[in-house]
Amino acid sequence: MPNRRSVYFVSDRTGITAEALGNSLLTQFDTFEFKKTTIPFVDSMELADRAVAQINATAQSDQNRPIVISSIVDEAISARIRECNARVLDFFQVFISPLEQEFGMKSAHAAGRSHGLRNSQEYFSRIEAINFTLAHDDGQSTKELSRAQVILVGVSRCGKTPTSLYLGLQCGIRCANFPLTPDDFERGALPQSLMPHRDKLFGLTIAPDRLAAIRNERRPNSQYSSPEQCRDEVLAAERLMEASNIQMLNTSTRSIEELATTILLQRGLDRHIF
Amino acid sequence: MPNRRSVYFVSDRTGITAEALGNSLLTQFDTFEFKKTTIPFVDSMELADRAVAQINATAQSDQNRPIVISSIVDEAISARIRECNARVLDFFQVFISPLEQEFGMKSAHAAGRSHGLRNSQEYFSRIEAINFTLAHDDGQSTKELSRAQVILVGVSRCGKTPTSLYLGLQCGIRCANFPLTPDDFERGALPQSLMPHRDKLFGLTIAPDRLAAIRNERRPNSQYSSPEQCRDEVLAAERLMEASNIQMLNTSTRSIEELATTILLQRGLDRHIF
Numbered sequence A, B: 001m002p003n004r005r006s007v008y009f010v011s012d013r014t015g016i017t018a019e020a021l022g023n024s025l026l027t028q029f030d031t032f033e034f035k036k037t038t039i040p041f042v043d044s045m046e047l048a049d050r051a052v053a054q055i056n057a058t059a060q061s062d063q064n065r066p067i068v069i070s071s072i073v074d075e076a077i078s079a080r081i082r083e084c085n086a087r088v089l090d091f092f093q094v095f096i097s098p099l100e101q102e103f104g105m106k107s108a109h110a111a112g113r114s115h116g117l118r119n120s121q122e123y124f125s126r127i128e129a130i131n132f133t134l135a136h137d138d139g140q141s142t143k144e145l146s147r148a149q150v151i152l153v154g155v156s157r158c159g160k161t162p163t164s165l166y167l168g169l170q171c172g173i174r175c176a177n178f179p180l181t182p183d184d185f186e187r188g189a190l191p192q193s194l195m196p197h198r199d200k201l202f203g204l205t206i207a208p209d210r211l212a213a214i215r216n217e218r219r220p221n222s223q224y225s226s227p228e229q230c231r232d233e234v235l236a237a238e239r240l241m242e243a244s245n246i247q248m249l250n251t252s253t254r255s256i257e258e259l260a261t262t263i264l265l266q267r268g269l270d271r272h273i274f
Helices: A016-026 A045-061 A075-082 A091-103 A120-135 A160-171 A182-187 A192-200 A208-218 A227-243 A256-267 B016-026 B045-061 B075-082 B091-103 B120-135 B160-171 B182-187 B192-200 B208-218 B227-243 B256-267
Strands: A004-011 A033-039 A067-071 A087-090 A150-154 A175-179 A201-205 A248-250 B004-011 B033-039 B067-071 B087-090 B150-154 B175-179 B201-205 B248-250
Touching (some): A004 A016, A004 A045, A016 A067, A016 A091, A045 A075, A067 A075, A075 A087, A087 A091, A087 B091, A091 B016, A091 B087, A120 A160, A120 B160, A120 B208, A150 A160, A160 A256, A192 A201, A227 A248, B004 B016, B004 B045, B067 B075, B067 B091, B075 B091, B150 B160, B150 B192, B160 B256, B192 B201, B201 B227, B227 B248, B248 B256
Parallel strands (some): A004 A067, A201 A248, B004 B033, B150 B175, B150 B201, B201 B248
16 A cells, blocks of 8 residues: 555644644545554653654554654754654744744743643633533523523534534533424424524524434434425424524534534634634 | 734634644743634635735734734635735645655645545544433433443542543544442442443542532532532542542643543544544
């Protein structure tokens, strides 16, 4: 396999940013098959030596040298990593100098400031958003809907729960979600408990065949997952949301990240990235 | 305020990677106050023009030119953004050439491959991990514990739920969590339903005063949040976990990302980053 390449993500902290950056670059080379390994928490020369040994061993066994995408704040540790037998791209080292130049000052060069525990207030507000989102999943509670920053509505399994959890966990947004059911369609009206919060509603919809596929994973060959039921529910939900002037987003071809980003953008909410 | 700078994260997709990268760099300049704005989905020349106009207006009203951290795959759109009156760092454009050189080929230069919907199988397995984690939060269900990849245990409010959700949502890991309660401490034994899954248990612990602070946010001035109760529970839980040979991690000074990364590392689990 000539197009197989080993990739290491090396970081002095979690490696999450290095992975995100690296993956967004590697997806551009889709004829390759990448074997990815993350080496996090490389914050001493000893751990750097160990990472270099691991990478060099791979370089010896592979036909090609590995790629290393790294994010190391400490210059000595970064220099040690760059000595390995690999193509090393350290985004921190590449970008920090132009920023130092722009700001007219040296950077703190202190590790652990990203994806670390910055302060208690930030932690508490993140936890609060997660708890709020969990307590208000799938219409479980309506007590505190007035504290929601956004309330997602849509048919069962259209993507409300994953999107809500993402908004809570990754953006610190208090997001409730509430199902629209055949009962609501028969009455031709939104659930009563949502009426005081109409300005916070945001609709999710989905292609009926995709909904059927998703429901079928959960309850195979049921009425619930039948193409007819899915089509009827989606049509009725879209009609109800249109009549209620609720902004709608189709989840069929969008990732959770794209859904969350679009909702924040359209609602003018700030993402507090963690 | 001379140390106030405007920062724009500009992306042809969600902007999540640009934000993560930018924030990890900006935290190194802590004497500055940054006003951050994300402009996602800039995937046409028209939207590029609009972003440039917004950035240039800020450049005029600010004392200093803005910083732009961008991730734009299309070369023409990226070139247009770089013409604005700001210090522009486009990580995609900076890193893609060395990778093209290394791989001996041009990249696809196709947007939307990261944080997008790659394929249905990936989507389903992510959703399955989220559903599993939700269904097995706080010991709610023990039916499918054998399918868990890891089971977090610890006292109430030590950080099990946020860590589990992160592992499910961001890493695609089926993570259950189960509370250790005064009942267990009295019996001096792990909950019975965990016994068949001892090899999957991972302990979380916490400093008693931090636990008291967290519980106090939820139930102020209660027995549950009293310093004595917190100290007794933490001590008893640590003793029980030690006696049961359960690996332990202290959550007091670690972010959710650091906890999740450490658990994956120590368990040899792969993070499937989304």
